Amino acid sequence: MLRIEGLTKRHGSRLVLSDVSFRAQPGRVTAFLGPNGAGKSSTLRILLGLDHPSGGHALIDGQPYRRLREPLRTIGSLLDGPGAHRSRTARNHLTWLARASGLPKRRVDEVLERVGLADAGRTRVGRFSLGMGQRLGLAAALLGEPSALVLDEPVNGLDPGGIRWIRALLREHAGAGGTVLLSSHLMSEVAEIADDLVIIAGGRIASAGRFDKVTAGYATLEDAFFALTAAGRAEEAR
Amino acid sequence: MTLLRAVAAELPKTASLPASLVAVAITAIGSLGITLLNAFSVRNAIQSGRTDLVGYTSPVEAAFSAAPLGTVGAVILGVVVISSEYTANSSELGGGRQITTTLTATPRRLHVLIAKAVSVVLLTAVTAAVTMPACLTVAHLVVGGAAAASDDLTDTIARSVGAALYWLLTALIAVSVTVLTRSGVIPLIFLIVNSSLVSFSLLLTKLTPLARYLPDLAGLTLFARGPFAMDHPLGPLPGGLVMTAWAVGLLTVSALVFVRRDA
Amino acid sequence: MTRSLGDAIAAEIVKLRGLPAAVATMLGTVAAGGVLAAVVTASTEGADILPVTIPFLQIGPILLGVLAVSTEYTGHQIRTTLIATPNRLVVLAAKSVAYLAASMITSVAALGAALASARVTPAGHHPPTRIGWPPAGATAYLVLIGFLGFAVTVLARSLVPPLVAMLTLVLIASPLLAGFTEHSRWLPDRAGRLLYQPGADAVLAPGTGALTLLAWITAVAVLAIATFRTRDA
Numbered sequence: 001m002l003r004i005e006g007l008t009k010r011h012g013s014r015l016v017l018s019d020v021s022f023r024a025q026p027g028r029v030t031a032f033l034g035p036n037g038a039g040k041s042s043t044l045r046i047l048l049g050l051d052h053p054s055g056g057h058a059l060i061d062g063q064p065y066r067r068l069r070e071p072l073r074t075i076g077s078l079l080d081g082p083g084a085h086r087s088r089t090a091r092n093h094l095t096w097l098a099r100a101s102g103l104p105k106r107r108v109d110e111v112l113e114r115v116g117l118a119d120a121g122r123t124r125v126g127r128f129s130l131g132m133g134q135r136l137g138l139a140a141a142l143l144g145e146p147s148a149l150v151l152d153e154p155v156n157g158l159d160p161g162g163i164r165w166i167r168a169l170l171r172e173h174a175g176a177g178g179t180v181l182l183s184s185h186l187m188s189e190v191a192e193i194a195d196d197l198v199i200i201a202g203g204r205i206a207s208a209g210r211f212d213k214v215t216a217g218y219a220t221l222e223d224a225f226f227a228l229t230a231a232g233r234a235e236e237a238r
Numbered sequence: 239m240t241l242l243r244a245v246a247a248e249l250p251k252t253a254s255l256p257a258s259l260v261a262v263a264i265t266a267i268g269s270l271g272i273t274l275l276n277a278f279s280v281r282n283a284i285q286s287g288r289t290d291l292v293g294y295t296s297p298v299e300a301a302f303s304a305a306p307l308g309t310v311g312a313v314i315l316g317v318v319v320i321s322s323e324y325t326a327n328s329s330e331l332g333g334g335r336q337i338t339t340t341l342t343a344t345p346r347r348l349h350v351l352i353a354k355a356v357s358v359v360l361l362t363a364v365t366a367a368v369t370m371p372a373c374l375t376v377a378h379l380v381v382g383g384a385a386a387a388s389d390d391l392t393d394t395i396a397r398s399v400g401a402a403l404y405w406l407l408t409a410l411i412a413v414s415v416t417v418l419t420r421s422g423v424i425p426l427i428f429l430i431v432n433s434s435l436v437s438f439s440l441l442l443t444k445l446t447p448l449a450r451y452l453p454d455l456a457g458l459t460l461f462a463r464g465p466f467a468m469d470h471p472l473g474p475l476p477g478g479l480v481m482t483a484w485a486v487g488l489l490t491v492s493a494l495v496f497v498r499r500d501a
Numbered sequence: 502m503t504r505s506l507g508d509a510i511a512a513e514i515v516k517l518r519g520l521p522a523a524v525a526t527m528l529g530t531v532a533a534g535g536v537l538a539a540v541v542t543a544s545t546e547g548a549d550i551l552p553v554t555i556p557f558l559q560i561g562p563i564l565l566g567v568l569a570v571s572t573e574y575t576g577h578q579i580r581t582t583l584i585a586t587p588n589r590l591v592v593l594a595a596k597s598v599a600y601l602a603a604s605m606i607t608s609v610a611a612l613g614a615a616l617a618s619a620r621v622t623p624a625g626h627h628p629p630t631r632i633g634w635p636p637a638g639a640t641a642y643l644v645l646i647g648f649l650g651f652a653v654t655v656l657a658r659s660l661v662p663p664l665v666a667m668l669t670l671v672l673i674a675s676p677l678l679a680g681f682t683e684h685s686r687w688l689p690d691r692a693g694r695l696l697y698q699p700g701a702d703a704v705l706a707p708g709t710g711a712l713t714l715l716a717w718i719t720a721v722a723v724l725a726i727a728t729f730r731t732r733d734a
Contacts, residue, residue, distance in 0.1 A: 050580060050734040083581035085520065085572045092519030093581075100585040101514035102505075125576065140515040140581065237576045257661060264669065272677050279681035303681075306673050314665055422661060423522070427560055427668065434672035436556040441537070444544030 001026055002047065002075075002148060002181055005054035009042050015203055016042050020056070022198045022208045024181040026147070029174045031194035035229055039203040040183045041079070044152055048077050057191040060148065072101040072144030078151045082136040088128030089232040090117055090136050093125060094143060101144055111139040116165075138166070148179035155189060167193055167203040189216030197221075252357040255317035262361070262401035265311030265405075266369045268345050272304035272339035273373040277380035284381070298394050304373055305401045305461055309433035312362050312405040313426065316412025319354050321422030347497045351417070355489065358409045366402035374398070400460030400474060407485045408433070411453055414488035417496050435467065444470040457481030509586045509595035513569075517599050523568050527607045530561025534611030535618040542622040550619050551639055551697045558611055559671060559690070562604040562647025567664045569600045570654035579734055589730045593655070600651050601644060608643035612636050636695035638707060645711075646671065649689055649718050655725035689717040 002024040009017040012193050017039045024030035034040050045051040046147050047058040049065030060068065060075055068074050084093040094108040115135040120128070128136065134157050141149060149170070155163045170193055174180050184190050190197075197214040199206045206228040211221075218224035273354040284295055294300070309323070323337040344350050374394065415425040432439050432454040434490055442449035449455065450468060456477045458466070472480060516553040517523050537554045586592050616636070650667045657663040671690040678685040686702050687692050695702055695710030705713065 045734075048584055050583055052731070068587065071587055072585055077584055079577075079580060081577065083577045083584075085576050085578045087521050087572075088516075088519045092515065096512040096515040096519065097581065097585050099515050100582075102508045122639055260662060260665065264665075268669070268674070272674065275678060276681045303677060307669070308679065310665070310669055310673055314661075318661065414708065423564070423664070426664065427564070430665070430668045431557070431560065431672060435676045436672050438557070441540055441544075441553070441557075445540055 001061060002030075002150070002179060003059045003062075004043065004047065004056070005055050007043060007046060007058060007060070008044065008055035009039075009051070009203075010054045017046075017053075017203045020200065020203070020205055021030075022205060024148075024179050024198075025196070026179045027174055027177050028195040029170055029180040029182065029193050030196040030198060031190040032181055032198045032200070033185075033190065033225060034200035034206075035186075038200045038229070040200060040204075041152060043200070044077075044079060044150060044181075044183065047150060048075075048079070054142075068138060070101065070144070072097070072103065072146065074140035074144075074146055075148040075150060076146040077149070078134075078137040078141045078154055080152055082125060082128075082133045082140065084105060084125045084133075085138060086124065088125055089122050090125060090128075090139075093136065094139060097140055097143060104143055107143055107145075111142050114142060115139045116162075131159055131162060134158055135162065149181070151180075151182040153184060154182060155184065155186060160183035163189070187220070187225060191221045199225065199228045240344070240346060241349050241352060244346075244349040245356050245492045248350070248353035249357045249360065252315075252319050252354065253361060255318055257322070258315055258361065261309075261311040261318070262365050264290055264314065265308045265365050266372070268307040268311070269304040269373050270367050270376060272307060273301050273377050274380065276300040276303055277377045281381050297381035298374065298397075299463075300381065300465075301370075301373040301377040302397060302401065302461055305404070306433050306435075308366065308369060308401065309407050309408050310430055311365065312409035313412045313429040313433060315361060316358055316409035317422045317426050317429070319358055319418070320413055320416035324420045325422075331427035348493060351493055351496050353412060355413055358413055359406055362405050362409045363402060366405055370398040370401060395476075397461045397463075400478070403478065404457045404460045405479070407453070407457060407481050410485040411488055414485070414492035417470065417492035440467055451480055453484035455482070484486045502733075505586065505588065506591050506595060509591050510583070510598045511646075513595045513599035514602070517569060517603055520568065520572055522572075523565060523603070525612075526561055526564045526568065527603060530558060530565075530607050531610045533561065533616050535614035538615035541620040542619045542624055545653040550615060551635075552694075552701075554615055555639055555642065555694070556672070556698055558615075559643055559646050561607055561611065562643045562669065563650040563667045563671070564647075564664065565604050565607065566600055566647040566649070566651030567654045567660060567667065569596060569603075570651055571658070571660035571663070575660075583734050590726070593729060594727060597648070597651070600648065604644045604647045605640065608640045612639055615717055631732075635697055635699060638699070641711065642693045642696040642714075645714050645718060646690060649714075649721060652718060652721040652725045655729055656696055656721070665734045687713060689714050693718075 004023070005021050007017050007020040008015070020039065026226040032040055032043070036145065042051065043058070047060070047224055048067065065071065065075070082093070090112065091108060094111065096106065098105060098108055112121050115138050117132065117139060120132060123175055125133065125136065125161050138154065141151065148167070158166065167189070170180050170182065171215045174195070194211055195213050196209065198208040199214065215221050218227060253282060277297060280295055280297070280300050323340060324335055341347065412425060412429055416422060416428070419425055428438070430484040431437060437454065439449055439455045442452070443455065445471065450471055455468065456472050457480070459471050459474045459477045471477065526584055534554065537557055538550050541553045543549055573582060582592060583589070586595070650663060653667060654663040670688070675685065675688050675690050678688070679691060686705055692710040692713035695705050695707045699707045702710065
């Protein structure tokens with residue numbers, strides 16, 4: 001389970017996150033929604049131990065990320081592209097990642113196969129299209145067969161086949177008892193797979209809970225999103 | 239007309255690169271710092287009567303000894319102006335390089351290259367115009383009356399102009415070479431090495447006298463006066479012409495390549 | 502912790518091998534060792550090989566050190582690195598070990614190539630090149646000066662600025678200052694050169710010269726570690 005508790009983040013005098021709390025439960029797909037600059041990426045970066053919070057905690061099975069003994073086996077993540085140097089081959093990137101986490105080398109071939117990059121293993125990352133880069137990032141997330149997945153805009157740049165594939169992957173992962181936290185701007189996509197919703201606006205949680213509870217009283221998820229984030233923005237303005 | 243517009247677009251682009259600031263800082267502040275340190279050494283040596291400890295006793299030499307830093311500044315400016323166009327930006331995929339934007343905005347390739355060369359020349363000239371007089375003034379203030387002989391003013395002016403010309407030509411050579419390599423690291427290393435006393439060209443003079451026709455050595459006498467680390471350097475006029483020929487030749491080759499190559 | 506350090510070192514070695522620029526730097530440095538020694542030997546002045554070639558060869562390990570770190574900041578690779586190995590100290594330690602191994606191999610091979618090529622090249626007009634050869638000292642100098650570049654790059658997080666700073670220091674500023682102020686002996690490269698030119702300085706011996714270079718590295722490294730640990734990735 002992923003637990004975010006009272007998270008606050010300041011950049012200088014600017015308050016990026018203010019008392020952000022929510023959970024992502026095992027066996028469920030939790031969608032993390034919010035306009036650009038609302039604080040989604042900041043929250044995920046703190047969850048993954050990349051940035052320091054100014055206050056509060058982000059815990060994975062009760063532990064902060066930096067304390068995890070085997071991070072890649074615990075939580076797989078994808079943030080904005082593959083996070084690989086452009087002159088490496090895809091295989092070299094996954095190989096060092098596997099070595100760093102003490103994972104067997106065969107996992108590299110398995111994940112390349114799984115994300116549909118089996119033929120592109122020797123291609124340099126700089127030659128990849130946006131979608132291929134995204135697939136490489138997903139391969140890295142799946143490398144350690146983690147129980148939790150944290151994905152920032154996973155469908156970004158994927159072709160229709162890729163979008164369908166990832167939808168099935170996430171459902172399957174949650175179906176097997178895994179935790180899925182994903183952020184997305186595509187409301188129709190989210191409406192199809194999310195069990196729970198967390199909506200953030202202006203660095204504050206606007207609403208969080210089961211999908212039907214959060215969207216109750218609105219015709220669609222999109223309507224709920226605009227209404228809830230507008231309220232957050234108004235509060236921000238004050 | 240479109241060329242003017244291209245220059246108007248390239249000049250602020252060049253001037254606002256963080257690396258340009260570094261280049262200007264190395265040239266101006268670095269040269270001043272070295273001049274200052276050397277001038278103090280010269281003054282102390284003269285005052286203590288130990289002039290054997292320093293290579294020269296004139297304030298002018300103290301200022302011109304810092305000229306290699308200006309060359310480094312020119313190299314950085316020339317290289318970065320081109321290499322920054324080819325660096326993938328942080329969105330990292332799909333070849334998000336600035337050159338695509340530049341060439342869609344100004345499709346006439348030759349104008350882009352000329353505009354970049356003009357920007358580099360202008361920036362280097364302005365930096366030189368500030369740096370050289372500042373270094374000379376500082377050296378004179380520090381060494382001042384302690385100096386044994388007074389320097390020849392005409393020669394000092396000629397050397398200042400020569401140093402500025404050397405920097406300009408170096409910057410243009412850096413632009414040309416980087417157009418050919420499209421990556422900054424290799425030209426940066428080669429050209430910085432050759433601006434230094436540890437220079438490949440200087441090493442080659444030990445093998446063949448032809449090495450003095452290499453651009454960095456040919457132009458040396460534009461500002462430097464002996465003793466030199468090589469035999470029979472070319473004089474200021476022939477040397478300056480040889481170096482200019484190198485710069486023009488390399489620019490022409492790079493222009494031909496730049497116009498024909500896929501972005 | 503021990504297992505994760507071992508894994509992290511293995512990962513850093515795979516990373517370095519996967520970078521064409523790093524491999525090219527290593528091979529280029531070795532080739533440069535051979536060519537430069539041949540030029541010096543064949544030249545008309547017949548000088549000692551080490552003092553002439555090391556100032557050129559040091560560019561290799563410096564570039565290697567800068568590349569090992571700066572490539573983390575291209576394509577946000579640092580994010581992937583820290584996600585796989587959240588402990589910052591382990592990351593820096595592993596990366597240092599990988600750099601030290603790579604630069605050691607490169608330096609030994611480059612000096613070996615220089616020595617071999619000096620033997621086979623016909624000497625120029627003057628008496629044959631003296632091989633006044635403290636090769637271990639030269640190797641140590643090359644590895645250490647590159648490590649200074651490595652540490653500077655941890656602070657700078659980029660390629661060109663630390664590379665330019667290091668090259669300007671060792672190639673331009675240091676020789677320029679050397680002629681005019683005796684304090685220049687405390688510069689990292691001037692002090693370190695005593696490792697391969699023992700007796701070149703009136704005050705510093707090879708041991709104290711090496712210590713001075715190490716002190717520079719330690720000072721930058723302490724700052725780099727402190728920054729790397731607390732800074733957001």
